Amino acid sequence: MRLYYRGPDAMVTSEHFVHRTPTSTRAFLIRDLRDVGITSAEEPGTPIVTLAGGTAILLAAALPLWKISPLYAIGFLGLAGFGLAAAALVRRNRPRSWLLQATYRGQTVELYASTDARVFNQVSRALRRAIEDARPPSSWDDFAAA
Template identity: 50%
Template sequence: MSTRTYYRGADAVVTDERFVWHTTSTRVFEIRELQQVQLVRGQPAARRYPIMAGGVVLLASAGLATLTTPPSILLGLLTVAIPGALAVTLSRTRSRTWQLEATYRGRDVVLYTQSDPRVFNQVSRALRRAMEAARPPTTGYGLVVT
């Protein structure tokens, strides 16, 4: 019997037997031993743009005090305004991370983390299909006469 692959990507592989997450170290989970799998919506990933822009603004404002001609004042104001606007824009477009968490061999684990919703949905859908396929066959839940 061959192994069926539900998803194969750069950072994860989902087969009918295993869930493999290629992160700093490869993590392998047996599908049949996963319990209580759940999707967790994480917090937005922190970005350092406002901190960097604040530093630029401080440096630029110190330099503004020494400017005396109108062109140099305009240049100084642009030096302050552009990083500030960039920091505000980028801080509002922070990406959100999602996680798949489960109980594996009696321990709570993080199966997978991703900030790209398209990839995360593909991986979570593949895991759901693999888990459904790994369940023992039922006899119709008692609703079919055999």
């Protein structure tokens, strides 16, 4: 059995992919993995929906101030706009979460997830090598030496 990667939360061998979490350990047979792919855990529409909702709440809060004094409403919206911009920048700079997904025995499963890009790339590269090495040799390989 060949070892491709061994870390604190994952292990890839020529026969198994093992993912360890603090609560469980999941093992998958390499030969039963199909359609392995990398995806991002982020939903693309979430920041836009959050920003639109925050803007609607701010406008609703500024309406009573507008009736008292338009200057107060403009000042409030200006300060709140800086707050929304700061929140958007903080959200943008947080680490991105990556997922390894596959079809395992007819079901879509999440094999591995990480926010550390270096470790995630090592695990995904090891899994790719294990899958490539597990393929049966093609008939063209027999003629390569001739």
